[in-house]
Amino acid sequence: MKKKLYNETIYRLLIIVVAVLSALIVGAILLLIAKANPLKAYYVMFTEPLSGKFGLTEILVRAAPLMLVGLGIAIAFRSGIINIGGEGQIMIGAIFGTFIALTFPNLPTYILLPFVFIASFIGGAIWGGIAGWMKAYLSVNEILSTIMLNYIAFQVYMFLIRGPLIDPQEVSYGTGVPQTALLSKNAWLVRIIPASRLHAGIIVAVILAILVYIFLWKTTIGYRLRAAGAEAKAAKYIGVNVKNYLVLAMLLSGGFAGMAGAIEVCGVHHRALESISAGYGFSGIVVALFGGLHPLGIIPASAVFGLLIVGADMMQRSVTVPASIILAIQGLIILAIVSSQIFFSNIALKEKIMIKLKLMKSGDKDGS
Amino acid sequence: MIDLITILYAAIASGTIILYATIGEIITERSGILNLGVEGIMLMGAFFGFYVAYTTESLLLAIIGAAIIGGLMGLIHAFMTITLQANQVVSGLALTMFGSGASAFFGINMVGKTLKVSFEAIPIPFFSKIPVLGEVIFNHNILVYCAFILPLIVWFIFNRTKWGLALRSSGEEPLSSEIMGIKVIKVRYIATIVGGIFIGISGAYLSVGYSKLWVEGMTAGRGWITIALVIFANWNPLIAYGGAYLFGGLTQLGLNLQKFNIAFPIVLLKSIPYVFTILFLLFISLKGKRSNLPKALGESYFRESRG
Known part of the structure; x- marks a missing residue:
């Protein structure tokens, strides 16, 4: 029972991570269209707030x-x-x-x-x-x-x-x-x-x-x-x-x-x-x-x-890079999350992915 | 009373913005898909139309560009809600956020720019000479004239063609329609894309044809007002005329209150369109049930669930 719950949590987290990643990839395309360097932009966006007292306190503000x-x-x-x-x-x-x-x-x-x-x-x-x-x-x-x-x-x-x-x-x-x-x-x-x-x-x-x-x-x-x-x-x-x-x-x-x-x-x-x-x-x-x-x-x-x-x-x-990109990315994140619901509601699809996950895990074990 | 002609003229010019979008949303909703992304699609259409008009100096390309971007946004919503069976309300909200953000993001360089081209008013010979009526109705630009005809065409397609029947039955009884041989998924895809196209055009009319500039968030809630007007129009393209122009008129009248020496704080005048929208919604609820509300509106359609 506990194991099932654990697998379920992993599954959910995995889907959220994939959803956010796909939103960020589309966001990167927008940045490219605007002739900005997405890697540099994202690097600043995710590391700078975390790299000092100012950023960390502002996040909580x-x-x-x-x-x-x-x-x-x-x-x-x-x-x-x-x-x-x-x-x-x-x-x-x-x-x-x-x-x-x-x-x-x-x-x-x-x-x-x-x-x-x-x-x-x-x-x-x-x-x-x-x-x-x-x-x-x-x-x-x-x-x-x-x-x-x-x-x-x-x-x-x-x-x-x-x-x-x-x-x-x-x-x-x-x-x-x-x-x-x-x-x-x-x-x-x-x-x-x-x-x-x-x-x-x-x-x-x-x-x-x-x-x-x-x-x-x-x-x-x-x-x-x-x-x-x-x-x-x-x-x-x-x-x-x-x-x-x-x-x-x-x-x-x-x-x-x-x-x-x-x-x-x-x-x-x-x-x-x-x-x-x-x-x-x-x-x-x-x-x-x-x-x-x-x-x-x-x-x-x-x-x-x-x-x-x-x-x-x-x-x-x-x-x-105009900060309004964040509103677009937020929209993309919701789109990604709401469309990923299909991975929860469609049992057959869910089973398929779960089995693949298990295979990957056992593959890891064999490797080590 | 000279003011009255100005107000009526402005009512038609500003009503046209929401008329295009209302027709688009009616097409989409009649197929059973609720698209709450109107505000975002309109903003994308407004920005992209303005951008194309500014760079190419071609009005036709501006409208085509806005139509394409609107259609693409519609396609995203269709893919999300039909293929991935995502919640239609949430997907639409996300689309609005995306459209507001992306149009502001890309449009930052277009703020304060002026266009070298514009839609000129074309007085229609003979008709424009009719007193009052001629000035109010027959002295507009081409996009306003197109909006005169559009609801008629859409009404005709809805009620007199096979396509219209397929569209309406997809929104009412998707399962039975499928059994009768209607490809519900295809119909809904097309309706959502076509709806997006008209909403995109409404944005371009707003930026290129009406205010002749681009400002971040310039739709100022018109997308949401559109959704209210669709309910008010009872999903009927002909009543949409009434809704859109009445709304345009009431708003213009409100904005002109000062001229009638009515003491009212000026900033609060700006909230008039939104107060009217709430009043419209109250009026609808007091009038009772909306007969044309598509029965399957907002519900996901699972084709697989039959088997």
Whole structure:
């Protein structure tokens, strides 16, 4: 039994590795078309972030919001609802949190920070909840509504940080950069490694990942959420109000993305500014899928994609390859992973590959 | 009221962008394949069309180029979802990410460039002299005129030809269709590729024909609005006219709100298309079931599973 499980794990890992490799090969072709040297680009992308304190801490700085968004996405997917609204939920969460931090600058940190995070959670939850409610009670497709809400959130967010919430200094200097005033230090997440941007948010994210795991797999509500997602009809028979659980899933999903907004505000920028979401809303989907929609898979997955994002930035600087290639590569990775599902669902194909693997292994033994 | 003519004119010009894409997506969805990659395919078409127009200074080649890139993206989606039986939703999302990233990546050198060639408005003799109507409808460029005819042709193919029957039955009852001798897999491949071609063209119309420039992410959600319009149009190419131009009109009207002295923060005006899309979706849900929804839409079709 144990051996079977071991083989199964090897099989899964093998397929993920092949999927990522094939995505990188197609990415290399794109780089070649753009007349860049793919070997050099990839070398920088994968080694530079890992070769020093700066790179390593930056990976974790990126991993924190990715993990939170990914957790939210996983909760939604597990409940049978597809949340593409991470970007908007991050922005609304960020602005809610910023508003609280700017309004109560003198509260002590241990009161203010939880307060900010709760506000951000509520902001994101409202934005996600709208889509969840429309899905459950008006059967409005959630993919479309969350995307539309992204665009609306962006306009609202920009309106706020350009207008009512703009930094008074920006106005008096006449520079007019769209950003809010700097938060008081009471709202800053503590930096855990000196002379780096790495802040306590990563610890918060990991703790939340474990809590989400316990919630989804060890509590009744979590069980019902997953039941509603796996088999809505059956869930109804065991007395689950599927509609309410859809709304709950989107409230939680949006709330987690909202907290990613708080993490960026309190941990990295110490204010709300234009590029707050930095594409985490979309990358979080990739992280969630890559992590097998499982909280404990999402922890390493967010580090992997943190590496990819930091690597792409470094690549842009030293090899002058536009970092937007990373979005294309992320798309390719999802394509590769989703198309590799056939290797899990098609039993005959799976057996064939497993047998080949075994042959290879026994071949090794004979050799040695 | 002079403004009204301008708004209606702009409604048709901007509605054309989504009309091409909507027709493409209707063709694809009618065969049973849901393609959520519209936004990414549109962006690739917009970038590549602009790139070809800039380098070759040929408008025809620009449209052909965008069509080819759109068709290729459609082919990828077809291969993923039909041959590899990947989840259609996830594959489409991935395609959108890929298209957004790749178009931004390759398009970085095209930002800020201006084209030496452009689609000029061709006033149609006699008709363009009709007051109001002539100005609004008969004074556009060739791509807008093509979009007038396209839904009619597609409607005709859907309802009056053997191909159309094969396409629709593949989306409704793939298994029975196969038994009746329709090659469902082939039909779906063709429909997804052809759909991609029209979505690619819509991108080229946006960059080369409409705004005459390339900006990263310039589709600004139009691909997603398209998917909403397909539902609104009840998968009927003729209603797609109404959806696309109505949407174009409402958006233009919203953008012109300032002129009517209505106090409204300007930045928020930009969110009007998206608010309208949500309202469209609410309207659809209140109107009840969509009768033309292809029954097998979004489901993988396993030919082997028969045996």
